[in-house]
Amino acid sequence: MATPVILGTTRTNLGPLTTATWTYSCTEVIQQCGNCDEGWAAQTCISGVVTDNKQCWPPTAATVPPTSGALIGWGVYSPGIVCPGGYTSAAAATHGGTSDFDFQYPLTAGETAIGCCPKGGFSPILDVNSRQTCVQFKPTTSFLVGSCGNNGPAYTPFTVGGTLNSTTYNSFSVSAPFFQAVYQASDLPASSTHTQSSSSSSRSSSSSSSSSPTTKPSDNSHALSAGATAGIAIGSILAAILIATAGFCAWRARKKRHVAELPHTTYQPSEYKYSGVPAGNPGGVGVGAAPQHWGYDGSAPPGPVAVNQNYYPAELANATPPAELGPSYRSTE
Numbered sequence: 310m311a312t313p314v315i316l317g318t319t320r321t322n323l324g325p326l327t328t329a330t331w332t333y334s335c336t337e338v339i340q341q342c343g344n345c346d347e348g349w350a351a352q353t354c355i356s357g358v359v360t361d362n363k364q365c366w367p368p369t370a371a372t373v374p375p376t377s378g379a380l381i382g383w384g385v386y387s388p389g390i391v392c393p394g395g396y397t398s399a400a401a402a403t404h405g406g407t408s409d410f411d412f413q414y415p416l417t418a419g420e421t422a423i424g425c426c427p428k429g430g431f432s433p434i435l436d437v438n439s440r441q442t443c444v445q446f447k448p449t450t451s452f453l454v455g456s457c458g459n460n461g462p463a464y465t466p467f468t469v470g471g472t473l474n475s476t477t478y479n480s481f482s483v484s485a486p487f488f489q490a491v492y493q494a495s496d497l498p499a500s501s502t503h504t505q506s507s508s509s510s511s512r513s514s515s516s517s518s519s520s521s522p523t524t525k526p527s528d529n530s531h532a533l534s535a536g537a538t539a540g541i542a543i544g545s546i547l548a549a550i551l552i553a554t555a556g557f558c559a560w561r562a563r564k565k566r567h568v569a570e571l572p573h574t575t576y577q578p579s580e581y582k583y584s585g586v587p588a589g590n591p592g593g594v595g596v597g598a599a600p601q602h603w604g605y606d607g608s609a610p611p612g613p614v615a616v617n618q619n620y621y622p623a624e625l626a627n628a629t630p631p632a633e634l635g636p637s638y639r640s641t642e
Contacts, residue, residue, distance in 0.1 A: 320414045349483075452466075453467070
């Protein structure tokens, strides 16, 4: 497998890393020295010397030589498009483009790099020798700490704040391997390429939309879901019912107000008024006197009716001469 030299740095290709089926499980830590407050994970002892444990790295090609020391870098996984199990993406860079970490192994034209660190609070750093690694500055869980001897490491359970070899440690940092994966756009599956293209198109559309405020949105943006359509229909029906109810109440109130405003007529019986005595009979009484008149003119008679004092009783005239009555017949007993 090729090991290209890039800008004076030999970059070993460790092999492909395209699935996350392999999972990191090396939690033992070898203490850097007898009283050091830092240690290295994913290590082993070879003849009393600490070195990277190949079993704590994703599978590599059989022709890849072992590392010569602990956490000094080993190479890159290419094509590498994912982080392995137990690890997560902690850094990224593109050749000639953006970068949020100064990778130990430079990129070739068209390459993108992913930096992977263990989950659980590890951060990518470059040591004083510009070697990339991942560091957890204050572990919160218990782990095994040991030292490298001729018979291999001997591990002791340890928690920050506890005692190790008669020494109490209130702080302790753990370093773990930093996996650098690189890939070309042609290394991505078709679905991933399409997804990235769609994302790029979306970002471009967003940029164009923000820079051109007069751009009209797509007609699809005005489409309503079935739920929204049903909500509008129900709202319209309720609004119509409310309007009809309000109109009916207003009509009833107006009708009642109209009836209340009609004029009320009070009918009172007028007094029958005496209208006086007709001419030709100033006395107003006696034979041949005309009847006195009363009327409904709403006023009382002018006063008591005068009586003709010159009136005397007289026998009425008879056109038939008087005759004697015949003999009277009496019944005999």
